[in-house]
Each structure stands twice: as C-alpha cells, then as structure tokens.
Amino acid sequence: MTPSFITVEHTSKSFNKEAIFSNLSFTLNKGDILSIVGPSGSGKTTLLRCLAGLESFSTGKFLINGKNVTALEANKRPVSLVFQHPLLFPHMTIQENVAYGLAFQRRKKKERLRHAQELINQVGLTGYEKSFPYELSGGQQQRVSLARSLAISPNLLLLDEPFSSLDVRLRNEMRTWVRQLLKDQEITAIFVTHDKEEAMQMGDYVGVFENGQFQQIGEPEHVYHSPANAFVADFFGDHLLVDQETFIPVQSLFLSRSKPKQVGSVWEGIMKNKLHVHGHSLYQVFIEDLNQHVTVSSSINLTIDEPIYVSAHPDSVQTFTNQQQRNG
Structure with missing residues (x-):
C-alpha cells in the first residue's frame, strides 16, 4: 500500500x-x-x-x-x-x-x-x-x-x-x-x-x-x-431535520395549499421568501413545529407569509451516517 x-x-x-x-x-x-x-x-x-x-x-x-x-x-x-x-x-x-x-x-x-x-x-x-x-x-x-x-x-x-x-x-x-x-x-x-x-x-x-x-x-x-450528523445536514441547508437521528432531503419535499392525504409526514409552514435560481422557483418556508427554514422547489405561485403545507413520503426519511472521517 x-x-x-x-x-x-x-x-x-x-x-x-x-x-x-x-x-x-x-x-x-x-x-x-x-x-x-x-x-x-x-x-x-x-x-x-x-x-x-x-x-x-x-x-x-x-x-x-x-x-x-x-x-x-x-x-x-x-x-x-x-x-x-x-x-x-x-x-x-x-x-x-x-x-x-x-x-x-x-x-x-x-x-x-x-x-x-x-x-x-x-x-x-x-x-x-x-x-x-x-x-x-x-x-x-x-x-x-x-x-x-x-x-x-x-x-x-x-x-x-x-x-x-x-x-x-x-x-x-x-x-x-x-x-x-x-x-x-x-x-x-x-x-x-x-x-x-x-x-x-x-x-x-x-x-x-x-x-x-x-x-x-x-x-x-x-x-x-449522506451527512454524518445534524450539524453537517444543517450546515449545507438542503435537508429538513426531523430530529437528531433522521433527516429528509429537500428534493423529497412537496408544497401544497391543501393538506395532503396518504403521505408519511406533513408540517404546516409559512412562505417567507422567493428565490429564482437557474430557472427554478425556490421558496424559503418556515416550519414552526421544527423551528426550521427549508428551501423547496415548487411550481406553485406563492406570496410572502402565505400558509403552506410541507410533506414527504415515509420512504424519504434517512438516518445520519455518523461516519466522521475518511480513512487515509
């Protein structure tokens, strides 16, 4: 070697x-x-x-x-x-x-x-x-x-x-x-x-x-x-932290004005800001129950402070890897 x-x-x-x-x-x-x-x-x-x-x-x-x-x-x-x-x-x-x-x-x-x-x-x-x-x-x-x-x-x-x-x-x-x-x-x-x-x-x-x-x-x-822990996931900001053990990637999140049925997880949120990045509309949503802001892509035309539902399917929940370092 x-x-x-x-x-x-x-x-x-x-x-x-x-x-x-x-x-x-x-x-x-x-x-x-x-x-x-x-x-x-x-x-x-x-x-x-x-x-x-x-x-x-x-x-x-x-x-x-x-x-x-x-x-x-x-x-x-x-x-x-x-x-x-x-x-x-x-x-x-x-x-x-x-x-x-x-x-x-x-x-x-x-x-x-x-x-x-x-x-x-x-x-x-x-x-x-x-x-x-x-x-x-x-x-x-x-x-x-x-x-x-x-x-x-x-x-x-x-x-x-x-x-x-x-x-x-x-x-x-x-x-x-x-x-x-x-x-x-x-x-x-x-x-x-x-x-x-x-x-x-x-x-x-x-x-x-x-x-x-x-x-x-x-x-x-x-x-x-595959973030190792909640800090890594939160630092990159493209994950919704469910708790200290699990997270959901933002690409697995969906926005809707009415509460969806037959999904794994649903949170109530408030739309706080709209971004335009590389031709996509991104919404920064605050979820009070999790005390988090999350940025989600959506084709829905939302206005500032509009209530919105954030949902995800059960199989989208992932566990942190807890692998801190790469071995040389």
Missing part, C-alpha cells in the same frame, strides 16, 4: 489552555485537494497556520512525504500559503514579486526570473511582467499571489479563503481556473472556506469543521447526500 503524502496525526492547538482544535487526524495522497469548510470561529484558519508553521501544534505530528516537519520553522517547510488578500510587495514588479521566494533558495537571478516568467505565463498574465500590483485587478493580483506561492515548488499548497474579496462572477471564474491549475500540476492542496458551494467545487474531499473537530470528511457528493 502506498503511504499517504500528507499525514496529520492526533494534532491539537490551544491558546491559554483554551482548545482551538484537538485530536485531528487526516491523510491526503499526492495531488489531492481537501476543502475545509465551516462557520467563522470554528478553528479552520488556525489549523492552516499550524500546517504552514506560522503557529506550532500543541500536540501531534505532521508528515509530508514521510518526513516529520512538525518542528520545522515556516521558511524551512515545503509549504506555501495563499492568503485571503494578495499581500503583494507594492514596490516590486509582478516578475519580482513572483521570483521573491526563490532568492531564499539561493538560485541565481537569471534562473529566478526565468522561472518566474514561466509561472506568470501559466497563470495567464503574460505581458504584465513589468507592471506593478496597483496596475492589476483584484483577480489578477490573486493570480500573482498564487504564482508566487507556486514558485518555490511546495509539496503542499494552503489556500485561506483566497477568493472572498472578489465579486461573484470573478470568484466563480477563479474557482474553476485554480482547481484546473492544481490538477494539471498535480499539486496537493488544502483549501479553507466558509462557503459550502466553493468547498464542494474546489475539493476532491470536503471536511466539515466545527468546534475544533471534523464533523465529517469525504467526497463532496457523499458528504452532501
């Missing part, structure tokens, strides 16, 4: 005796992309900073390609971190920004500039070599930041919400472009976000993070359709 390329083993981090995360373990193979998604304050960024060496783990081991790098300083780890904002050097040209990290590898200037040019070409910025950061758009600056991170040929690339400052259209374009670049270059990466759609799109695997723990790690489709 081929050993894992990335191994995080029983790691924890505490500040002033307060646990940020504890007993985290996961593995990645070469070229895998893991998306870590969760609400703000759950510990995602702290984990990323520990992997980058900007913070130290309190306990546990971190191995890259079989080598224990837990005690290595940040500048000695084969790891690059792409931040939320590009953080480019304003007084340097784009080529100089990209080549910056190579100076610490004691490469000759001619070689540094040649390699930087190759990366500039890869990220689609040919012709901008002599430009300065202020002359570029936000998306272009983030591409430069990515090129600079790739320049040192990292074994692991960490991305901390790199698209959050971009507008919606550009964010979608960057997601597609960056994922394709990572797969083409077979770069192992960990991508942190609080956006569930972004996590599903970017990752080969999705890790749902909350309260310093992975609630579930798995392939995006599996995590979405």
Whole structure:
C-alpha cells in the first residue's frame, strides 16, 4: 500500500489552555485537494497556520512525504500559503514579486526570473511582467499571489479563503481556473472556506469543521447526500431535520395549499421568501413545529407569509451516517 503524502496525526492547538482544535487526524495522497469548510470561529484558519508553521501544534505530528516537519520553522517547510488578500510587495514588479521566494533558495537571478516568467505565463498574465500590483485587478493580483506561492515548488499548497474579496462572477471564474491549475500540476492542496458551494467545487474531499473537530470528511457528493450528523445536514441547508437521528432531503419535499392525504409526514409552514435560481422557483418556508427554514422547489405561485403545507413520503426519511472521517 502506498503511504499517504500528507499525514496529520492526533494534532491539537490551544491558546491559554483554551482548545482551538484537538485530536485531528487526516491523510491526503499526492495531488489531492481537501476543502475545509465551516462557520467563522470554528478553528479552520488556525489549523492552516499550524500546517504552514506560522503557529506550532500543541500536540501531534505532521508528515509530508514521510518526513516529520512538525518542528520545522515556516521558511524551512515545503509549504506555501495563499492568503485571503494578495499581500503583494507594492514596490516590486509582478516578475519580482513572483521570483521573491526563490532568492531564499539561493538560485541565481537569471534562473529566478526565468522561472518566474514561466509561472506568470501559466497563470495567464503574460505581458504584465513589468507592471506593478496597483496596475492589476483584484483577480489578477490573486493570480500573482498564487504564482508566487507556486514558485518555490511546495509539496503542499494552503489556500485561506483566497477568493472572498472578489465579486461573484470573478470568484466563480477563479474557482474553476485554480482547481484546473492544481490538477494539471498535480499539486496537493488544502483549501479553507466558509462557503459550502466553493468547498464542494474546489475539493476532491470536503471536511466539515466545527468546534475544533471534523464533523465529517469525504467526497463532496457523499458528504452532501449522506451527512454524518445534524450539524453537517444543517450546515449545507438542503435537508429538513426531523430530529437528531433522521433527516429528509429537500428534493423529497412537496408544497401544497391543501393538506395532503396518504403521505408519511406533513408540517404546516409559512412562505417567507422567493428565490429564482437557474430557472427554478425556490421558496424559503418556515416550519414552526421544527423551528426550521427549508428551501423547496415548487411550481406553485406563492406570496410572502402565505400558509403552506410541507410533506414527504415515509420512504424519504434517512438516518445520519455518523461516519466522521475518511480513512487515509
């Protein structure tokens, strides 16, 4: 069996005796992309900073390609971190920004500039070599930041919400472009976000993070359709939580103005909002008995605050998997 390329083993981090995360373990193979998604304050960024060496783990081991790098300083780890904002050097040209990290590898200037040019070409910025950061758009600056991170040929690339400052259209374009670049270059990466759609799109695997723990790690489709627990189901928001043990996928729910007969479950709801997504009408309905909002597709033309029945067939009720982590 081929050993894992990335191994995080029983790691924890505490500040002033307060646990940020504890007993985290996961593995990645070469070229895998893991998306870590969760609400703000759950510990995602702290984990990323520990992997980058900007913070130290309190306990546990971190191995890259079989080598224990837990005690290595940040500048000695084969790891690059792409931040939320590009953080480019304003007084340097784009080529100089990209080549910056190579100076610490004691490469000759001619070689540094040649390699930087190759990366500039890869990220689609040919012709901008002599430009300065202020002359570029936000998306272009983030591409430069990515090129600079790739320049040192990292074994692991960490991305901390790199698209959050971009507008919606550009964010979608960057997601597609960056994922394709990572797969083409077979770069192992960990991508942190609080956006569930972004996590599903970017990752080969999705890790749902909350309260310093992975609630579930798995392939995006599996995590979405087979949530491990109520938190995962509620976070993705496309399930109706019947109780702490069972749920109903929203695609199995139906809306009707009159109370349906011969169905498994029926709840009274109030229509609170109407959305239009990809040609479909979606209604956000509040079910008081369950204290939940659920978004359901329907062809019925409803008005705000109109009473509505939400129903489901008995065979649509599913049980949480309670499978928290994917084994490496």
